[in-house]
Amino acid sequence: MKNKNHIKSAINVINLEIDALKKLKNSLNKSFNKAVEQIVKCQSKVILCGVGKSGLIASKIAATLSSVGTPSFYLSASDSSHGDLGSISKKDILILISYSGQTNELKNIIQYANRNKILLIGIVSKKDSILYQASDIKLLIPQVKESAGIVPTSSTTSQLALGDALAIAAMKQKRFNNVDFKKIHPAGSLGAKLKTVEDLMLTKEKIPFVNQNMKMKSALKILSNKKLGILIVQDNKKITKGIITDGQIRRFNQNNSDLHSLSVRDIMTKNPISINKNALAAKALSLMNNKKITSLCVYEKKNKSKTIGVLHIHNILQSNIS
Secondary structure (H helix, E strand, C coil): CCCCCCHHHHHHHHHHHHHHHHHHHHHCCHHHHHHHHHHHHCCCCEEEEECCHHHHHHHHHHHHHHHCCCCEEECCHHHHCCCHHHHCCCCCEEEEEECCCCCHHHHHHHHHHHHCCCEEEEEECCCCCHHHHHCCEEEECCCCCCECCCECCHHHHHHHHHHHHHHHHHHHHHCCCHHHHHHCCCCHHHHHHCCEHHHHCECHHHCCEEECCCEHHHHHHHHHHHCCCEEEEECCCCCEEEEEEHHHHHHHHHHCCCHHHCEHHHHCEECCCEEECCCEHHHHHHHHHHHCCCEEEEECCCCCCCCCEEEEHHHHHCCCCC
């Protein structure tokens, strides 16, 4: 059997799917807006269902919606006719996906939704279908040419793209942001990228605070005990006044012999660089690299003069953030 160059076949498949997406883009109308508004207003769950390849797409869309703040799950069409219809409540939204809209396995679900006045959103390509006629909100996908004429490819690409569009539009309407995203993606590389300064900073007794009037002899003991290589200098009102690093101390010692008798304020660097606790840890790392420092004072809201935490570069690197 001779080896063939299959790139031509691949390009044909991709071109058909590109054409399907172009048709989908041009077909969007007010029904899409209505679907997004209902998803955003939903106080319960969004349930997605489909059969065959459309079922796989429904499962992926449910996962995407859940990941951006809309509780969703996939319902098996066959299992729903054997008791799983009981998992659907009247406050839920039901999204059924079917290219033809005539799939037998969906008929029982459609009847159940209509009978119980459950909001039904249909993603379908044929207006004369049962699903289109029964849907409260009709999202019509243009009919497309499938690869090899028969394999669901262009149609499922359209279904997936429309589901992604619904999820992102709902996310933006809800103002679901990076902090929200991080809360439900705590693991993996995404979770690491979305960690904030607050997630990694040292707080309370771990912060090496010293008073600006303290003698360096006492301050050095705190520096040694805290093992961070820095001291955060405060006045009597707990306002941050400066910072001292072990590098500063070494350089000072090279030219002076009376370090122990000096006050902290005599050698501190005033106005230390700080960062808000809600900033991404990746941003903090970038700031450290640009300023060639290894620690940042952390503040909350706009109160930069009050240090609530300390972020060391080791805390960031240990969390695999780069």
